[in-house]
Amino acid sequence: MLDFLNRIRKPVSIPISKKRLYSFFILLAGILLGTISKMLDETASNFLPPLLENLDLGNFFSRMGIWIFLAVLISVCSKAPFRAAANVFLFFSGMVGSYYLYTVFVAGFFPKSYMMIWIVLTCISPLMAFLCWYAKGNGIISIVISASIFMFMSRQAFVFGFWYFDIRNILEFILWTGTIFVLYQSPKQIAKVVILGILMFLLVSPFHLFWGWL
Known part of the structure:
Protein backbone atom coordinates (compact mmCIF):
# COMPACT_ATOMS: atom_id res chain seq x y z
CA MET A 1 0.00 0.00 0.00
CA TYR A 134 -2.26 13.45 -3.19
CA ALA A 135 -4.02 15.99 -5.42
CA LYS A 136 -0.54 17.22 -6.45
CA GLY A 137 0.60 13.74 -7.41
CA ASN A 138 0.59 11.68 -10.59
CA GLY A 139 -2.03 9.58 -12.32
CA ILE A 140 -5.79 9.28 -12.43
CA ILE A 141 -6.25 9.24 -8.65
CA SER A 142 -4.65 12.69 -8.34
CA ILE A 143 -6.84 13.94 -11.19
CA VAL A 144 -10.00 12.68 -9.47
CA ILE A 145 -9.01 14.18 -6.09
CA SER A 146 -8.14 17.52 -7.71
CA ALA A 147 -11.39 17.51 -9.71
CA SER A 148 -13.37 16.80 -6.52
CA ILE A 149 -11.72 19.80 -4.84
CA PHE A 150 -12.44 21.92 -7.90
CA MET A 151 -16.07 20.79 -7.86
CA PHE A 152 -16.51 21.80 -4.20
CA MET A 153 -14.96 25.20 -4.86
CA SER A 154 -17.23 25.64 -7.89
CA ARG A 155 -20.25 24.92 -5.66
CA GLN A 156 -19.06 27.70 -3.35
CA ALA A 157 -18.29 30.21 -6.11
CA PHE A 158 -21.31 29.81 -8.37
CA VAL A 159 -25.05 29.63 -7.92
CA PHE A 160 -26.67 27.33 -10.47
CA GLY A 161 -30.32 26.69 -11.29
CA PHE A 162 -32.55 25.50 -14.12
CA TRP A 163 -32.61 28.93 -15.74
CA TYR A 164 -29.67 30.80 -14.26
CA PHE A 165 -25.94 30.68 -13.56
CA ASP A 166 -24.20 33.41 -11.59
CA ILE A 167 -21.22 34.21 -9.34
CA ARG A 168 -22.15 34.13 -5.64
CA ASN A 169 -19.44 36.48 -4.45
CA ILE A 170 -16.44 38.09 -6.11
CA LEU A 171 -14.13 36.94 -3.29
CA GLU A 172 -15.27 33.35 -3.70
CA PHE A 173 -14.73 33.65 -7.45
CA ILE A 174 -11.16 34.75 -6.66
CA LEU A 175 -10.78 31.65 -4.44
CA TRP A 176 -12.10 29.51 -7.30
CA THR A 177 -9.47 31.01 -9.61
CA GLY A 178 -6.82 30.55 -6.93
CA THR A 179 -7.75 26.87 -6.63
CA ILE A 180 -6.77 26.37 -10.27
CA PHE A 181 -3.33 27.83 -9.56
CA VAL A 182 -2.93 25.76 -6.38
CA LEU A 183 -3.79 22.51 -8.20
CA TYR A 184 -1.86 23.35 -11.37
CA GLN A 185 0.97 21.03 -12.44
CA SER A 186 0.85 21.18 -16.24
CA PRO A 187 -1.54 22.49 -18.92
CA LYS A 188 -2.71 18.96 -19.74
CA GLN A 189 -3.22 18.03 -16.10
CA ILE A 190 -5.18 21.15 -15.14
CA ALA A 191 -7.33 20.86 -18.27
CA LYS A 192 -8.37 17.37 -17.16
CA VAL A 193 -9.03 18.61 -13.62
CA VAL A 194 -11.19 21.54 -14.76
CA ILE A 195 -13.19 19.51 -17.30
CA LEU A 196 -13.84 16.65 -14.87
CA GLY A 197 -14.58 19.07 -12.03
CA ILE A 198 -17.13 20.96 -14.13
CA LEU A 199 -18.79 17.70 -15.18
CA MET A 200 -19.00 16.64 -11.52
CA PHE A 201 -20.42 20.06 -10.64
CA LEU A 202 -23.12 19.76 -13.30
CA LEU A 203 -23.95 16.20 -12.24
CA VAL A 204 -24.25 17.08 -8.55
CA SER A 205 -26.21 20.32 -9.04
CA PRO A 206 -29.50 18.71 -10.21
CA PHE A 207 -29.66 16.71 -6.95
CA HIS A 208 -29.24 19.96 -5.02
CA LEU A 209 -32.02 21.55 -7.05
CA PHE A 210 -34.27 18.52 -6.57
CA TRP A 211 -33.91 18.60 -2.77
CA GLY A 212 -34.46 22.35 -2.81
CA TRP A 213 -37.84 21.81 -4.46
CA LEU A 214 -39.00 19.33 -1.78
Whole structure:
Protein backbone atom coordinates (compact mmCIF):
# COMPACT_ATOMS: atom_id res chain seq x y z
CA MET A 1 0.00 0.00 0.00
CA LEU A 2 2.83 2.39 0.87
CA ASP A 3 4.52 1.73 -2.48
CA PHE A 4 1.23 2.42 -4.26
CA LEU A 5 0.79 5.75 -2.49
CA ASN A 6 4.43 6.71 -3.09
CA ARG A 7 3.89 6.19 -6.82
CA ILE A 8 1.14 8.81 -6.68
CA ARG A 9 3.21 11.29 -4.68
CA LYS A 10 6.35 10.68 -2.67
CA PRO A 11 6.80 12.38 0.73
CA VAL A 12 9.77 14.69 1.32
CA SER A 13 11.62 14.57 4.63
CA ILE A 14 12.39 17.82 6.45
CA PRO A 15 14.18 18.47 9.78
CA ILE A 16 12.10 18.23 12.96
CA SER A 17 12.93 21.85 13.80
CA LYS A 18 11.30 23.00 10.56
CA LYS A 19 8.28 20.77 11.16
CA ARG A 20 7.74 22.36 14.56
CA LEU A 21 8.25 25.88 13.21
CA TYR A 22 5.83 25.38 10.29
CA SER A 23 3.23 23.80 12.57
CA PHE A 24 3.52 26.67 15.04
CA PHE A 25 2.91 29.29 12.35
CA ILE A 26 -0.01 27.30 10.92
CA LEU A 27 -1.60 27.06 14.38
CA LEU A 28 -0.99 30.79 14.90
CA ALA A 29 -2.57 31.58 11.52
CA GLY A 30 -5.65 29.55 12.51
CA ILE A 31 -5.94 31.40 15.83
CA LEU A 32 -5.60 34.82 14.17
CA LEU A 33 -8.08 34.06 11.39
CA GLY A 34 -10.59 32.59 13.83
CA THR A 35 -10.39 35.69 16.01
CA ILE A 36 -10.61 38.06 13.05
CA SER A 37 -13.57 36.13 11.65
CA LYS A 38 -15.51 36.44 14.91
CA MET A 39 -14.60 40.11 15.31
CA LEU A 40 -16.02 40.77 11.83
CA ASP A 41 -19.17 38.87 12.83
CA GLU A 42 -19.58 41.14 15.86
CA THR A 43 -18.87 44.39 14.00
CA ALA A 44 -21.67 46.17 12.16
CA SER A 45 -20.75 46.51 8.50
CA ASN A 46 -21.31 50.28 8.51
CA PHE A 47 -18.55 50.61 11.13
CA LEU A 48 -16.01 49.11 8.73
CA PRO A 49 -14.05 51.03 6.09
CA PRO A 50 -16.04 51.33 2.81
CA LEU A 51 -13.85 48.81 0.98
CA LEU A 52 -14.29 46.15 3.68
CA GLU A 53 -18.00 46.91 3.92
CA ASN A 54 -18.43 46.40 0.17
CA LEU A 55 -16.47 43.15 0.27
CA ASP A 56 -18.79 41.85 3.03
CA LEU A 57 -15.93 40.05 4.79
CA GLY A 58 -18.10 38.97 7.71
CA ASN A 59 -20.31 36.89 5.43
CA PHE A 60 -17.29 35.73 3.43
CA PHE A 61 -15.55 34.27 6.50
CA SER A 62 -18.76 32.63 7.68
CA ARG A 63 -18.96 30.49 4.53
CA MET A 64 -17.04 27.29 3.83
CA GLY A 65 -15.20 28.41 0.69
CA ILE A 66 -12.34 30.27 2.36
CA TRP A 67 -11.72 27.47 4.88
CA ILE A 68 -11.80 24.75 2.20
CA PHE A 69 -9.35 26.75 0.11
CA LEU A 70 -6.94 27.33 3.00
CA ALA A 71 -7.13 23.67 4.04
CA VAL A 72 -6.32 22.56 0.49
CA LEU A 73 -3.48 25.07 0.27
CA ILE A 74 -1.97 23.84 3.55
CA SER A 75 -2.44 20.21 2.49
CA VAL A 76 -0.79 20.33 -0.91
CA CYS A 77 2.07 22.54 0.32
CA SER A 78 2.94 20.10 3.12
CA LYS A 79 5.84 17.74 2.54
CA ALA A 80 4.06 14.49 3.43
CA PRO A 81 0.47 13.25 3.83
CA PHE A 82 0.73 12.85 7.60
CA ARG A 83 2.22 16.32 7.84
CA ALA A 84 -0.74 17.60 5.80
CA ALA A 85 -3.12 15.89 8.23
CA ALA A 86 -1.37 17.35 11.28
CA ASN A 87 -1.05 20.85 9.81
CA VAL A 88 -4.69 21.11 8.75
CA PHE A 89 -5.85 19.76 12.11
CA LEU A 90 -3.75 22.38 13.91
CA PHE A 91 -5.09 25.11 11.65
CA PHE A 92 -8.74 24.18 12.22
CA SER A 93 -8.16 23.64 15.94
CA GLY A 94 -6.71 27.13 16.24
CA MET A 95 -9.42 28.69 14.09
CA VAL A 96 -12.39 26.95 15.72
CA GLY A 97 -10.96 27.27 19.24
CA SER A 98 -10.28 31.01 18.98
CA TYR A 99 -13.60 31.67 17.23
CA TYR A 100 -15.69 30.04 19.94
CA LEU A 101 -13.58 31.24 22.85
CA TYR A 102 -14.21 34.76 21.56
CA THR A 103 -17.90 33.89 21.11
CA VAL A 104 -18.29 32.66 24.69
CA PHE A 105 -16.03 35.02 26.64
CA VAL A 106 -16.32 38.23 24.62
CA ALA A 107 -19.62 38.04 22.71
CA GLY A 108 -21.29 36.32 25.66
CA PHE A 109 -23.26 33.47 24.11
CA PHE A 110 -22.80 29.74 23.50
CA PRO A 111 -24.00 28.39 20.10
CA LYS A 112 -23.67 24.70 21.01
CA SER A 113 -25.21 23.08 17.92
CA TYR A 114 -23.26 25.24 15.44
CA MET A 115 -20.06 24.75 17.42
CA MET A 116 -20.48 20.96 17.37
CA ILE A 117 -20.65 21.02 13.57
CA TRP A 118 -17.28 22.77 13.40
CA ILE A 119 -15.79 20.44 16.01
CA VAL A 120 -16.83 17.44 13.91
CA LEU A 121 -15.34 19.08 10.80
CA THR A 122 -12.12 19.70 12.71
CA CYS A 123 -11.98 16.05 13.79
CA ILE A 124 -12.37 14.73 10.24
CA SER A 125 -10.08 17.37 8.70
CA PRO A 126 -6.89 15.25 9.07
CA LEU A 127 -8.39 12.49 6.92
CA MET A 128 -9.50 14.94 4.25
CA ALA A 129 -6.10 16.67 4.33
CA PHE A 130 -4.34 13.31 3.95
CA LEU A 131 -6.37 12.64 0.79
CA CYS A 132 -5.97 16.18 -0.55
CA TRP A 133 -2.20 15.93 -0.30
CA TYR A 134 -2.26 13.45 -3.19
CA ALA A 135 -4.02 15.99 -5.42
CA LYS A 136 -0.54 17.22 -6.45
CA GLY A 137 0.60 13.74 -7.41
CA ASN A 138 0.59 11.68 -10.59
CA GLY A 139 -2.03 9.58 -12.32
CA ILE A 140 -5.79 9.28 -12.43
CA ILE A 141 -6.25 9.24 -8.65
CA SER A 142 -4.65 12.69 -8.34
CA ILE A 143 -6.84 13.94 -11.19
CA VAL A 144 -10.00 12.68 -9.47
CA ILE A 145 -9.01 14.18 -6.09
CA SER A 146 -8.14 17.52 -7.71
CA ALA A 147 -11.39 17.51 -9.71
CA SER A 148 -13.37 16.80 -6.52
CA ILE A 149 -11.72 19.80 -4.84
CA PHE A 150 -12.44 21.92 -7.90
CA MET A 151 -16.07 20.79 -7.86
CA PHE A 152 -16.51 21.80 -4.20
CA MET A 153 -14.96 25.20 -4.86
CA SER A 154 -17.23 25.64 -7.89
CA ARG A 155 -20.25 24.92 -5.66
CA GLN A 156 -19.06 27.70 -3.35
CA ALA A 157 -18.29 30.21 -6.11
CA PHE A 158 -21.31 29.81 -8.37
CA VAL A 159 -25.05 29.63 -7.92
CA PHE A 160 -26.67 27.33 -10.47
CA GLY A 161 -30.32 26.69 -11.29
CA PHE A 162 -32.55 25.50 -14.12
CA TRP A 163 -32.61 28.93 -15.74
CA TYR A 164 -29.67 30.80 -14.26
CA PHE A 165 -25.94 30.68 -13.56
CA ASP A 166 -24.20 33.41 -11.59
CA ILE A 167 -21.22 34.21 -9.34
CA ARG A 168 -22.15 34.13 -5.64
CA ASN A 169 -19.44 36.48 -4.45
CA ILE A 170 -16.44 38.09 -6.11
CA LEU A 171 -14.13 36.94 -3.29
CA GLU A 172 -15.27 33.35 -3.70
CA PHE A 173 -14.73 33.65 -7.45
CA ILE A 174 -11.16 34.75 -6.66
CA LEU A 175 -10.78 31.65 -4.44
CA TRP A 176 -12.10 29.51 -7.30
CA THR A 177 -9.47 31.01 -9.61
CA GLY A 178 -6.82 30.55 -6.93
CA THR A 179 -7.75 26.87 -6.63
CA ILE A 180 -6.77 26.37 -10.27
CA PHE A 181 -3.33 27.83 -9.56
CA VAL A 182 -2.93 25.76 -6.38
CA LEU A 183 -3.79 22.51 -8.20
CA TYR A 184 -1.86 23.35 -11.37
CA GLN A 185 0.97 21.03 -12.44
CA SER A 186 0.85 21.18 -16.24
CA PRO A 187 -1.54 22.49 -18.92
CA LYS A 188 -2.71 18.96 -19.74
CA GLN A 189 -3.22 18.03 -16.10
CA ILE A 190 -5.18 21.15 -15.14
CA ALA A 191 -7.33 20.86 -18.27
CA LYS A 192 -8.37 17.37 -17.16
CA VAL A 193 -9.03 18.61 -13.62
CA VAL A 194 -11.19 21.54 -14.76
CA ILE A 195 -13.19 19.51 -17.30
CA LEU A 196 -13.84 16.65 -14.87
CA GLY A 197 -14.58 19.07 -12.03
CA ILE A 198 -17.13 20.96 -14.13
CA LEU A 199 -18.79 17.70 -15.18
CA MET A 200 -19.00 16.64 -11.52
CA PHE A 201 -20.42 20.06 -10.64
CA LEU A 202 -23.12 19.76 -13.30
CA LEU A 203 -23.95 16.20 -12.24
CA VAL A 204 -24.25 17.08 -8.55
CA SER A 205 -26.21 20.32 -9.04
CA PRO A 206 -29.50 18.71 -10.21
CA PHE A 207 -29.66 16.71 -6.95
CA HIS A 208 -29.24 19.96 -5.02
CA LEU A 209 -32.02 21.55 -7.05
CA PHE A 210 -34.27 18.52 -6.57
CA TRP A 211 -33.91 18.60 -2.77
CA GLY A 212 -34.46 22.35 -2.81
CA TRP A 213 -37.84 21.81 -4.46
CA LEU A 214 -39.00 19.33 -1.78
